[in-house]
Amino acid sequence: MDDTNEYGAPATSSVSEMPNDNGTQPEADTPEATEALVKRILKTIKDDEAHHKKAFDRMRRDMETARRGADKDWPEGFYVANITGRHINQRVAALYAKNPKAVARRRDRLDYVVWDGNEQTLIMAMQLVQSAQAAMMTSAMPGMAPGLAPPMAPPPGLEQAMALLQDFQQGFERRQMLDRIGKTMEVLFTYYMQEQKPADFKTQMKQCVRRACTTGVGYVKLGFQRQYEQRPEISAQIADFSAQLNHLKVLAERAAEGDIQPNTAEIAELQASVAALQQQEFILLREGLLFDWPRSLDVIPDARCTNLRGFIGAGHIAVRYMLTCERVREIYGVDVKGGYTAYTTDGTSKKDGTSTSSSWTDGDGKKVEQDLVCVFEYYDKIAGLCYTVADGYKDMLKPPGPPDVFVEDFWPVYALTFNDIEHQTELYPPSDVSLIADMQKDYNASRQGWREHRRAARPRFVVAQGVLEGEDLDRFKTAEPFEVVVLRSLQPNQKIEDVLQAVKIPGVDPNLYEPGPLFTDIGLVVGSSETAFGMAGKATATGEGIAEASRGASTSSNVDDLDGFLTLLARASGQIMLKEVSAETAKKIAGPGAVWPELSVEQLVDEVFLEIEAGSMGKPNQAVEVQNWERMLPLLIQIPGIAPKFLAKESLKRLDDRLDLTDALAENIPAIVSMNRMQQPQPADPAAAPDQQGAEGGQNGPPPPGGPSGSVAPMGNNQV
Secondary structure (H helix, E strand, C coil): CCCECCCCCECCCCHHHCCCCCCCCCCCCCHHHHHHHHHHHHHHHHHHHHHCHHHHHHHHHHHHHHHHCCCCCCCCCCCCCCHHHHHHHHHHHHHCCCCCCEEEEECCCCCCCCCCCCHHHHHHHHHHHHHHHHHHHHCCCCCCCHHHCCCCCCCCCHHHHHHHHHHHHHHHHHHHHHHHHHHHHHHHHHHHHHCEECCCHHHHHHHHHHHHHHHCCEEEEEEEECCCCCCCCCCCEECCCHHHHHHHHHHHHHHHHCCCCCCCHHHHHHHHHHHHHHCCCCCCCCCEEEEECCCHHHEEECCCCCECCCCECCCEEEEEEEECHHHHHHHHCCCCCCCCCEECCCCCEHHHCCCCCEEEECCCCCEEEECEEEEEEEEECCCCEEEEEECCCCCCCEEEECCCCCCCCCCCEEEECCCCCCCCCCCCCCCHHHHCHHHHHHHHHHHHHHHHHHHHCCCCEEECCCCCCCHHHHHHHCCCCCCCCCCCCCCCCCCHHHHEEECCCCCCCHHHHCCHHHHHHHHHHHCCCCHHHCCCCCCCHHHHHHHHHHHHHHHHHHHHHHHHHHHHHHHHHHHHHHHHCCHHHHHHHHCCCCCCCCCCHHHHHCCEEEEECCCCCCCCCHHHHHHHHHHHHHHHCCCCCCCHHHHHHHHHHHHCCCCCHHHCCCCCCECHHHHHHHCCCCCCCHHHCHHHCCCCHHHCCCCCCCCCCCCCCCCCCCEC
């Protein structure tokens, strides 16, 4: 076995295990060495974040634009129509309609050594062995047991035929075992998708797609929850009592150490927690696969990274978590109070010269402040280690070691992008928000100008100085509609037209503020037309159809990107489950018939993998697919040898139904059309029976009870 990793470095778990030049082991890491390593890691992370500052600032601006419909430079109170947010919501609905379906695949392998894969060769070998066995049985003398018959010469090729059958049997059994393991993996993956808390997989995955459209990239981080283990992820956990038990443990430790004084809120909380757990009939502790969803700004790749998908070129990445001191102690068992840099909820640190804590207002109107700890998980691919450090804290929160879960790519973090580009210096692709930012600004400016023009075009009057003054002028300014205004300055025979003169103001020209060209540009850039925003388009039906077809092609390309991304997740999830899930847990979840490996997991990781079934998330052009299937189905059922199970499966897939065919299918039962044909009444003259009039005569008879003839297309004698 090679003792070096792919970079040529020694494959050791930590620096302390690497030998010196004289062959001896170095001494254990000193606190000074650990502190220096922590400082170096934090400096590397800060340098990488500074390198990506331009992209991160653009992400913050895009998030504000998607939320408000304008960036922070647009004055409050000005006209805003959030077409960007509408576009993002439509994109998410079109790209991710439902959870994907994971399907286990066997890697293509040559499992047969002797058999050449030809069905005729296998049949001939079986016939040769069967004939040899029959010859041995008939060669025995009458009254003599078959085992006492005199030996006879085996026919030529018998030994090779038996070897071929044995080879086929071994290969078939191996494939059958792998298929059973794959089916168990499918059940486990679906189960863990449904068990994600506090939000389910569909909700979080739609939010990930929304992040990718808003900021240009969305992330998913894979993990594994073990019993009694706490994790820093807020959005990734399986519901059980682990969090409550760890919180209770920390409260008890603080009370024992004297950090909590008697007759305080913490003591009351401790007593209430103990009483609540004592009333529980059972305490559930669970383990399983986790999906975490880091925000776009919380994943900091190496400055040398050239592609976010797979983090190509990166030697390290960092994932950031903002936690309270109490939460850090619950997760890592480390008290960092007095030795960390305080952060706010928006990621601002005390060193930045702004607020030193997160603050909010409680129900009584009092300001509540609490500092946050910035925790980093630093994945070093070259060293093969994962470090957990906190900004401002001198020591590590937990000992360095391999990542918590094993995946082929080393990184348990996966990036989702749609608008990929090829650029020499820009790593992050542009978001949909950035692509339509100019159109959003011009739309708001156009509508704001239209609003100002309408206000400027209101009727105005002028009056000579000294004619209307004092109370008369105020009465005229504040008069309500249809109110009779008494003017003292007006003479009895004097007309109001002689006093007031209307100012001639040009009307509002709508062509000056027509947003049509803006939506044309939006359609060119991101594919959304006026009709997609709920507006009546001015194009012809043919033009709208062409535009919709173009939009569908673009969306299908993004759906394919999403399929590839989820396939990576499913494949890595299968590797994690094979490594971490026990056979007992697999059978408990998947059922007693589940097959799960207990040995040779490394070999199975390379042979069985999960992938996402194409289109299982629900494509937006479902109506077109159903229409095409309705045209093809009558032709397919007339082709000899077409399996009805295949037709039923494809029909259910296009109709987006969750019916399980395994509950509906039964072996050796004729098709319903065939059974109806057998129930047709027979005429008195046997020669006139429809079945006696040729292969299609059965279709010419009188209709069976319950329906007219030909209401269902004939399927022959295919078995369902």
